[in-house]
Amino acid sequence: MxxxxxxxxxxxxxxxxxxxxxxxxxxxxxxxxxxxxxxxxxxxxxxxxxxxxxxxxxxxxxxxxxxxxxxxxxxxxxxxxxxxxxxxxxxxxxxxxxxxxxxxxxxxxxxxxxxxxxxxxxxxxxxxxxxxxxxxxxxxxxxxxxxxxxxxxxxxxxxxxxxxxxxxxxxxxxxxxxxxxxxxxxxxxxxxxxxxxxxxxxxxxxxxxxxxxxxxxxxxRVDEQQIIRFKPSVPMDDELLTSLPEVSSVTRSKSQVTVVGKGNVVYAVISVLARNQIVANELRLEQASLDDAFVALTGSKPAN
Ligand SMILES: Nc1ncnc2c1ncn2[C@@H]1O[C@H](COP(=O)(O)OP(=O)(O)OP(=O)(O)O)[C@@H](O)[C@H]1O
Missing domain, CATH: 3.40.50.300 (P-loop containing nucleotide triphosphate hydrolases)
Structure with a gap:
C-alpha cells in the first residue's frame, strides 16, 4: 500500500x-x-x-x-x-x-x-x-x-x-x-x-x-527528438530552418542556434545550411534530457 x-x-x-x-x-x-x-x-x-x-x-x-x-x-x-x-x-x-x-x-x-x-x-x-x-x-x-x-x-x-x-x-x-x-x-x-x-x-x-x-x-517521452546546436559562420535568417517540416523549434542564445526536430532533421538542416554557404561552427548533436522533457511537457524553461 x-x-x-x-x-x-x-x-x-x-x-x-x-x-x-x-x-x-x-x-x-x-x-x-x-x-x-x-x-x-x-x-x-x-x-x-x-x-x-x-x-x-x-x-x-x-x-x-x-x-x-x-x-x-x-x-x-x-x-x-x-x-x-x-x-x-x-x-x-x-x-x-x-x-x-x-x-x-x-x-x-x-x-x-x-x-x-x-x-x-x-x-x-x-x-x-x-x-x-x-x-x-x-x-x-x-x-x-x-x-x-x-x-x-x-x-x-x-x-x-x-x-x-x-x-x-x-x-x-x-x-x-x-x-x-x-x-x-x-x-x-x-x-x-x-x-x-x-x-x-x-x-x-x-x-x-x-x-x-x-x-x-x-x-x-521526448527522446525521438534531436537537438542540434551550432554557431553559423554568417548571419542567418531562422526562417531557413523553421520552414523545414522536420524542425519543431529554433531558438538562439547569443551566437548559438539550437534546433529541435524529428526524423531526418540533422540531414535537412545541414543540407539547407550548405545550400546557403553557411558553415555550422561548433556543431553539437544532443540526446534529449530531462530539461527537454520539462520544456516539451510544460512549455516553460526549467531553472538552472
Ligand atoms: N496564501 C495564498 N493566498 C493566495 N494565493 C496564493 C497563496 N499561496 C499561493 N498562492 C497562489 O497560488 C498559486 C500556487 O502557488 P504555490 O506556492 O503553491 O506554487 P509553487 O508551484 O510552489 O510555486 P513556487 O515554485 O514559485 O514556489 C500561485 O499563483 C500563488 O500566487
Whole structure:
C-alpha cells in the first residue's frame, strides 16, 4: 500500500484555483519529486498533504491518515518531518537550543546530540543560527525535520538559495535521509536535482499533473527528438530552418542556434545550411534530457 495517496486534490485561495486536479501516490522508501514552474501549485499541494492547509476537494491519505481529521492530524504531525523555511528561526537562537526546542514538539524525539553528530554540526552546537553558512543552515534544517523520527520528510526548495557546491553537498544529505528509511517528498525547481535524486517525478503545471514517471521514463517521452546546436559562420535568417517540416523549434542564445526536430532533421538542416554557404561552427548533436522533457511537457524553461 502506498505511504501517501493523493487523488483529485483541489485547493482554492479566494477566487484563485492553485491546485486544480492533482493525483499521485508515493511508495515507502521512495524519493518522490514534485517539479514544476513557479506558481504551479507545488507548495500548496504539499501543504495540503502535511495538513498545513485544508484542501477544498479530493482525497489525501498519509499512512492511512486523513489530514482533514483533527485526530489524524495530531498523529500525522508526529510522522512527517517538515523542513523549516528560511528565517523561521530567530537569528540569535543557538543550534542546540533550536534542536532542544523542536524535541519538545514530539512524544518520542531522537536524542538531538546524535543529530548534531550525524549532520556534521558538532563544532557548531553553540553557534547562533544567523551565523551559520547557508549549507550549515540547511543541515540544521534537515536535522530539525528528523527530530521526531519521522517516516516521511518533506523538503520544499531546500537547495534554492544555495550555491552549486552547497547544493550538491545537500543532495548527499537527502540521500542519507532516505538511507535512514525515511520516505522523501522533494519539491524542486532544479532538473539536475530531480534527475539525480528522485525515483519518480510528478511534473505539475497550472495545478495539474502533466506527467508522472521515472526520470528516464520522462526523457524517453521526448527522446525521438534531436537537438542540434551550432554557431553559423554568417548571419542567418531562422526562417531557413523553421520552414523545414522536420524542425519543431529554433531558438538562439547569443551566437548559438539550437534546433529541435524529428526524423531526418540533422540531414535537412545541414543540407539547407550548405545550400546557403553557411558553415555550422561548433556543431553539437544532443540526446534529449530531462530539461527537454520539462520544456516539451510544460512549455516553460526549467531553472538552472
Ligand atoms: N496564501 C495564498 N493566498 C493566495 N494565493 C496564493 C497563496 N499561496 C499561493 N498562492 C497562489 O497560488 C498559486 C500556487 O502557488 P504555490 O506556492 O503553491 O506554487 P509553487 O508551484 O510552489 O510555486 P513556487 O515554485 O514559485 O514556489 C500561485 O499563483 C500563488 O500566487
Amino acid at each position: 502506498p505511504l501517501i495517496e493523493v487523488s483529485n486534490l483541489r485547493k482554492e485561495y479566494r477566487n484563485h484555483v492553485a491546485v486544480q486536479d492533482v493525483s499521485f501516490s508515493v511508495e515507502e522508501g521512495e524519493i518522490f519529486g514534485i517539479l514544476g514552474p513557479n506558481g504551479a501549485g507545488k507548495t500548496t499541494a504539499v501543504e495540503c498533504i502535511e495538513g498545513m492547509r485544508k484542501r477544498d476537494g479530493g482525497e489525501i491519505s498519509v499512512m492511512g491518515l486523513d489530514p482533514l481529521k483533527d485526530k489524524d492530524l495530531a498523529e500525522l504531525r508526529e510522522s512527517i518531518g517538515i523542513q523549516l523555511q528560511q528565517s523561521e528561526l530567530p537569528p540569535k537562537m543557538k543550534v542546540w537550543e533550536a534542536l532542544e526546542l523542536y524535541s519538545t514538539f514530539y512524544r518520542d524525539p531522537v536524542d538531538w546530540r546524535e543529530l548534531i553528530k550525524d549532520w556534521g554540526l558538532s563544532g557548531k552546537a553553540d553557534t547562533a543560527y544567523g551565523s551559520l553558512s547557508g549549507g550549515q543552515q540547511q543541515r540544521l534544517s534537515i536535522a530539525l525535520a528528523l527530530v521526531g523520527k519521522p517516516r516521511i520528510a518533506v523538503f520544499d526548495e531546500l537547495t534554492t538559495a544555495l550555491d552549486p557546491h552547497a547544493r550538491r553537498e545537500t543532495w548527499k544529505l537527502i540521500e542519507k535521509v532516505r538511507e535512514q528509511d525515511v520516505t522523501v517528498l522533494l519539491v524542486t525547481h532544479f532538473m539536475e536535482e530531480a534527475e539525480r535524486l528522485c525515483d519518480r517525478i510528478a511534473i505539475i503545471e497550472s495545478g495539474r499533473v502533466v506527467a508522472l514517471d521515472t526520470p528516464s521514463g520522462l526523457v524517453s
